[in-house]
Amino acid sequence: MIASLVTISFAFLAAGALLAFVPSRTDATHRVTYGAFAFAGVAALFAAAWSLAAPQTLGALPMTPAFFFGIIGAGTLLASIYAVGYLPLYRDTYALPWLAAAFAVFIIGMEAVVLAPSVLLFLVSWEVMSVAAYFLVIADSSESSLHAGLVYLIMTQIGFAAIASGLLLLADGAPFATWPMVAQTASHLSPPELAIAFVLLLIGFGSKAGLVPFHQWLPHAHPQAPSHASALLSGVMLKVALFGFLVSLSFFPSIPLPLAALVIALGLLSAFFGALHAAVEDDLKRLLAWSSIENMGLIFSALGVVLAVAAMPSSPLSAAVAAGAAVFVVLHTLNHFLFKSGLFFAAGTIAAKTHTRDLDALGGLAARWPFFSGVVLALSLSAAALPPLGTFFGEWVYLQSLALGFAAPMPLAVVALVMLGTIGLVGGLSIFAFSKLFSTAFLGRARSARAENPGTLSPSLIIPPLVGAVALMGSSLLAFPLLSSIGAASARSIFSDTTIAPGAAMNAWLVSGLLVAALGIVFLGRRALVSARGVRVTGTWDCGAPLSPRMEQTATGFAAPIRFFFRAIVLARKEFIVEPVVASNPWIAERQLLWSVASFWERFFYQPISALVLRAARTMRSLQSGVVQLYLLFMLVALILVLVIAL
């Protein structure tokens, strides 16, 4: 039964891709196509839920693939519903049938990656997914999309090479080896070989997951895709990369501490750079892409904690820390999928209706779309990991585990301390980034004419983010009861405190209940204390001169303090150019403010490498003088060298 659900999922994706090419004068083809995709998503979701709920069923997927398969299914469902209302707005920009085909192949690739039983199938599916994603990125065939697509394609091929060599190294060169056989051969490898394979796999999967320093492509590529695809790229494909890394970890007989520390370090670096760039970013979708880097960094750092604990002698304390970090990985994978795809849907809607992704040109949308803005507010609070939404409770487990780590022996306690401080800063920056996102896009006055009259929203544009927000509320209330049921934490009933270690307890029902009760008291208090006198709408305090939207702070202005405080890291540059128009009067002048932020890694990692390569190429060029005799000499020398080495 589960197997047939999986087959149905694949079949509907393939059928939908073919259906998309049936010509029709109305939206009928488009709707049927995405209806088929949505159905494929439902089938995948059911297959996953069934496997998780009844693992003994015939054909049930193992736990980890089932979890990720479910995320792919849910993502496909939401993105397809969204596409029904979203893509017709872009009829002239995209070739809809081809886009639908790329979308279907992309999802088929992701589903196949999760289900793949052997090295070769995994690699082929991975490549199908990656290449289909390339066509999603370049879908609008604009100059910037093509550039982003090229960068993406180069990075993904480097990553693929690393993954392929890493897996084949573990499998001892046997491409058809199934996963148990890979684990078998890997157990005979020497520690240096294992270490090389580990680093290769970390680079490969890490480059797909957007880990620093292989993240450069992500903030360019993800925002360029149409928004229903961006949601899947950021919300789901990054999770598939995580899945690949988890699968390959299971082949290693043991992972030495330095490699675990490397995972933690890369994770924290990614989280920091992601959050910092999200805080100073002005492009709505690119901000979300940076935040994906941050969140994947947090997940990888927690994964590193689990690996590090496994590499050390075990104690009750380390077991509690590792359990907490593992719980965070699971919860945050789910929560990040929910809020990030929801926010990408919302960003797509805003961009489609206002024709801009620039936060500096938005504003005032909350007055036009009250309900939609409430949904986005909930998603933004969730992205900022604030209570009472699900993300907070996931991050709570992680923070609490690190705080438990303070009781570890000396060097480890300081590691836990540094991690807690870093994650505190990352959390603070992401709160900054998402309060900036919501307040500059939705609050105050519209900063451009398009944002003034954005039009109305169809249900298909509102439902997917709404589902995300509701699910995040559910994931806060149900996460801990579910954890208790699988033994990851302990609680007496679903409403009582969940304890992850002595002295560390949390209760989502209590938190939500307290907040709701306090809100109720304040509402009632207002009705009791304040006479029902009306509210007068007046002008904003303007110091006597009429206010215009241009006087409002933009997103750029909002982030100015962060750009200033972290100027050495975001490489902020600000220049005020004054050119006098009349020579006699210095006050009549044209003034221009130039400012920029740049990528630290591009300047100090990629540019030196490319400069080195170019210099090497230039040095080589001097050999290429075009003199035939010289080439003959080279060949002779090469022949002699080969003979010397061979004999």
Added chain:
Amino acid sequence: MNLSSLTMLLAESAAVMLAAPLVVGTVHLVKARFQNRRGASIVQPYWALASLLRKEMTVPEHSSWVFRFVPYVVLATTIVLAVVVPSAGIGAWPAAASNIFLVAALATLGSVFLALGGMDTGSTFGNMGANREMTLVALAEPALLIVLATLAFFAGSANLDGIVAFFAAAPWRASMLMALPTLLALLLVVLAENARYPVDNPATHLELTMVHEAMVLEYSGPYLAALEYASALRLTAFGSLFMNIVFPFGIATVGTGVEMLAVGVLSLVLKLGFFALLIGSLESLLVKMRFYRMQEYFTLAFLIAFAGAVLAFAHTF
């Protein structure tokens, strides 16, 4: 008759919520005396709130539902913060309610909504206050988390009730000596979280230097009353947390005699009085720092908190 959880909860919530304007009144009085003024009576804030409640409300034309929603959320989160933080007594709440990270997140949630209110005015003053507030939140977060986690490490318990119970049981001088840097960092964070000197000037009349006051600039009448009260309540909540750790005396516990509750409330009033004196004196003796030097302040707070944590680790091994 022994103290039940419910009695304790109601009594200490009532004590904190009633005392909040008094704390602000005392701070004002202390500052007035430092300035050689006679100053208003310490009950003046109650009258100010009462008159705000009777006034008509005005709402700026370019605002949305968020602007009207903000006072409710800010006040509600602050009330939750104030009732779960140990004040007159401990033990009334389940352990999860006063978890350190929850308390930090609730404080942040209030700040975020306050900033949203400032952004929903369409005026640069509100905007400026909002982005400054969010910057302060972002920079204060590492020090705040480290301080709270270090206190939890001392106490072996991640909830504030457990932390206060630990300091109440430990010998005072030894535990203070051990926790000195951590408590100093806590004070720095508390000053920042409550928009006090040297981070923000709560009494300024110049919009350009405001943080908290700039965000509430457009609020009037009952909404302003709610936000002013929330800010007083937040100061009181952080004050009772700080004082209960520094002077962990006379704290009632659930299960002891009812008379302990009276002792608890009385000592809370004394502690808050001392806290108001401390804040008032600090605000009279310190100068406000430039906003663009705030990273120095928070780096200092972070380093002190870090040193406090390392000292704590070294002490135990």
